[in-house]
Amino acid sequence: MIRLYAIPHSGYCAKVRIALRFKQLDWEELPPPGGYRSERYRRLVPAGNLPALEHDGLLIADSEAICEYLEDAFPEPPLLPSGPADRARMRARARFHDTRLEPALRALYPFVRPAARDPAAIATLAHVLSERLDQASRILSENAGMPFGLGDLAFAPTLAWIRALSAVLGPGMVVPPALRAHEARLLSEPAVKAEMAHFRPAVAGWLASVGVEG
Numbered sequence: 704m705i706r707l708y709a710i711p712h713s714g715y716c717a718k719v720r721i722a723l724r725f726k727q728l729d730w731e732e733l734p735p736p737g738g739y740r741s742e743r744y745r746r747l748v749p750a751g752n753l754p755a756l757e758h759d760g761l762l763i764a765d766s767e768a769i770c771e772y773l774e775d776a777f778p779e780p781p782l783l784p785s786g787p788a789d790r791a792r793m794r795a796r797a798r799f800h801d802t803r804l805e806p807a808l809r810a811l812y813p814f815v816r817p818a819a820r821d822p823a824a825i826a827t828l829a830h831v832l833s834e835r836l837d838q839a840s841r842i843l844s845e846n847a848g849m850p851f852g853l854g855d856l857a858f859a860p861t862l863a864w865i866r867a868l869s870a871v872l873g874p875g876m877v878v879p880p881a882l883r884a885h886e887a888r889l890l891s892e893p894a895v896k897a898e899m900a901h902f903r904p905a906v907a908g909w910l911a912s913v914g915v916e917g
C-alpha cells in the first residue's frame with residue numbers, strides 16, 4: 704500500500720497525485736500526523752515538508768524524489784523518455800518548475816490575506832513571476848514534441864494557483880500564449896484532468912478559508 708502525506712491545495716502534493724494517477728496506482732492519503740508543520744510530523748519528516756510518501760519500508764519527502772521513486776518502482780507507463788538527452792531535458796523541465804517558477808509564485812502567498820496586501824511589492828513580484836512564465840514558455844516550446852512526463856507533472860497545478868492569485872491580487876501575471884497552449888495539452892492528459900477536478904476547488908476552498916473570494 705502506498706501512503707501519501709499531503710494536503711489538498713498544495714501544488715507539490717497535486718504533482719505527486721498526478722504521477723500516481725498516471726501510473727494507475729492506488730494510494731491512501733493522510734494529512735500530516737499532528738498537523739501541518741507539527742513536531743509530530745517532523746519526527747517522520749525532519750524538514751516538515753509535504754508531500755511525503757511511504758511505501759515498502761521507505762519514507763521519502765520531496766515531490767521530485769517521490770516521482771523519481773515511483774518511476775523506478777513502477778516503470779510502466781513511463782514518465783521518462785528513453786535516451787539520455789531526452790531524459791535530461793525532461794528532468795530539467797521539472798527542476799525549472801521546482802527551483803525557478805514555483806518559488807516566484809510562492810513569494811506572493813504572504814500578500815494573499817486582505818490585511819497583508821502591499822500593491823508595490825505585489826507588482827514587483829508579479830513582474831518576476833511573469834518573467835519566469837516567459838522562460839517556462841520557451842523551455843516547454845523547445846521540447847514540444849516530447850510525450851507527457853516527469854517535467855509536466857507540476858505545471859497545471861501551478862498555473863491554476865497563478866490564475867487564482869491573479870484574480871485576487873491583480874492582473875500583473877502574464878501567461879504567454881505558447882504556455883497556455885501547452886497547458887491545454889496537459890489538461891487533455893487524463894491524470895492531469897482528474898487531479899485538476901479536485902485541485903481547483905481545493906485552491907478556492909483555501910482562499911475562502913483566509914477570507915478571499917477565489
Ligand SMILES: N[C@@H](CCC(=O)N[C@@H](CS)C(=O)NCC(=O)O)C(=O)O
Nearest residue numbers: 713714715751752753754765766767
Ligand atoms: N521542493 C519541495 C517543496 C515542498 C513544499 O514546500 N511543500 C510545502 C507545502 S506546498 C510545505 O511543506 N511547506 C511547509 C514547510 O516547508 O515547512 C517538493 O518538491 O516537495
